[in-house]
Amino acid sequence: MCKLIPGNQKHLTLDNRVFIEKSLDNNMPFCEIAKYICKDPSTISKEVRKHRTLNPRNDFVNFNHCSNRRNCHLRNVCNRPIPCSKQCSSCAECNKHCISFVEEICSYISKAPYICNGCSKKAHCRLDKYFYRATVSNKEYKTILVESRNGINLSPEDLKHMDSIVSPLILQGQTPYQIIANHPEIKCTEKTIYNYIASGALSVKNLDLPRKVKYKLRNPHPSEINDKGIFEGRTYKDFLTYIQAYPDTNVVEMDTVVGCEGSRKVFLTLFFRNCKLMLIYLLPDKTAASVAKVFDYLEKKISTLLFCRTFPVILTDRGTEFSNPDNLETGIDNVIRTSIYYCDPMASWQKASIEKNHEFIRYVLPKGSSFDNFTQWDTTKLASHINSTARASLNGLAPIQLAQMLLDKDAFHAFGLREISPNEIVLTPKLLKK
Structure with a gap:
């Protein structure tokens, strides 16, 4: 690794990895990528090989994967009682029986660039394919970074020396903060001492900390996401930065509505800020x-293109049902179809519009109602009545009327909503009463 390159010997950021992915999609060589992000070309090579993801070939259709099949003239390698008339090169069974079988490996993955991002034949290729994805790579990097820092970063002698200082003072009633302030030779933070005590590395225990035993552990919220790495580049602050750069972007808020305790089915709601239309699934x-x-x-x-235009940016909370943003952002053909951003913890006001609009659902299905007996037809019916209700904030227009003017016609028709006449709108439990 060259130490003369400015910015080298630093960890790759998510922005670096996004640039690498886009550059690989355009068949840019490693040396050119390295110039743009101020890294050594070997760094790019190691990053791609370490974090590429395998997309295994489709074995549903039998196919001969032997590298010699184009020049092979063997017949009846499988020794059938009735000799086969066709050449083995056109039969997938020869892969199991032929002693000369050598599995074909694409040159794209056996040497640089080691991945198939920029390959023009990837759509029709029947071999194993490897892809480099920035979000997946950054998530793996964060996981390795955390795991490498687990454990105690002290030699047995240093730990014993620390224990001889800290433990007696803790038993005298001093706090870890006091101990660190009075003993600068202890080269660690207050939090580290608490962690050492909790893990049993020191002679004292949590019971010897008078204030700690008074506080109960907080129960984590059931919808809390444990993997904090997915929030990098997707926080509410990142969302505000994006909107400031692209103020005309149509923002869609996303949330879920749950039924009574024991109810399994839930509502997924998508709310368009520009027209106040709410989809319910x-x-x-x-x-x-x-x-x-x-x-x-x-x-x-x-279609993927229309999905990108209709749902360019989605803002949601940190519920476990939204804990896999890669699957939501990446489409069926591995094409980026949207961008997911997360509100801050306990900050529902950051997507207040959809929270307020949930009141209409509760008019029909009060808290304590079960959704298990409903179908998607019932849900679409509920959404049609809610979106046909005129709003003062829209100068007397209903969201469904404004949506027909602001949203793409094909997208609107795909939602399956229908406008309800004002005198037929029902927003009471009577609407879905079986």
């Missing part, structure tokens, strides 16, 4: 896979 459960299926369904129905 019935999910079989509150999981990330169910949310991704709705996104895939919409993409298939309106």
Whole structure:
């Protein structure tokens, strides 16, 4: 690694990895990529090889994967009782029986660039493919970074010396902060001492800390996401920066509405800020896979390009059902279809519009109602009545009327909503009463 390159010997950032991915999509060589992000070309090579993801070949259709099949003239390698008349090169069974079988490996993955991002034949290739994805790579990097820092970064002698200072003073009633302030030879933070005590590395225990035993551990919120790495580049601050740069972007807020305790089905809601239209989809459960299926369904129905234009930016909370942003942002053909951003913890006011609009759902389905007996037809009916209700904030227009003017016509028709006449709108439990 060259030490003369400015900015070298630093960790790659998410922006660096996004640039690498886009450059590989355009078949830019490693040396050119390295110039733009001020890194050594070997750094780019190691990054790609270490974090590339395998897309295995489709074995549903039998195919001969032997590298010698084009020049092979062997017949009946499998020794069938009735000799086969066709050449083995056109049969996938020869891969199991031929002693000369050598699996074909694409040159794209055996040497630089080691991935298939920029390959023009990847759509029809039947071999194993490797792709470099910036978000996946950055997530793996964060995981390795955390795991490498687990444990105690002290030699047994240094730990014993620290224990001889800290433990007696803790038993005398002093706090870790006092000990560090009075003993500068202890080269660690207050939090590190607490962690050492909690892990049993020191002679004293948590019970010897008088204030710690008084406080109960907080129960984590059931919708809290444990993997904090997914929030990098997707925080509310990043969202505000993006909107400041692109103020005309149509923002869509996303959330879920749950039923009573024991109710399995939930509502997924998507709210368009520009016209106050709210889409409602019935999910079989509150999981990330169910949310991704709705996104895939919409993409298939309106095309990837129209999905990008209709849902360019989505703002949501940190519920576990949104814990896999890569699946939501990446489309069926591995094309980026949207950008997901997350509100800050306990800050529902950052997407207040959709929270306020949920009141209409509660008019029909008060808290304590179960959604298990409903179908998507019932859910679309509910959305049609809600979106046909005139709003003072829209100067007397209904969201469905404004949506027909602001949204693409094909996208609007794919949502399956219909305008309800003002005298027929029902926003009471009577609407979905079985």
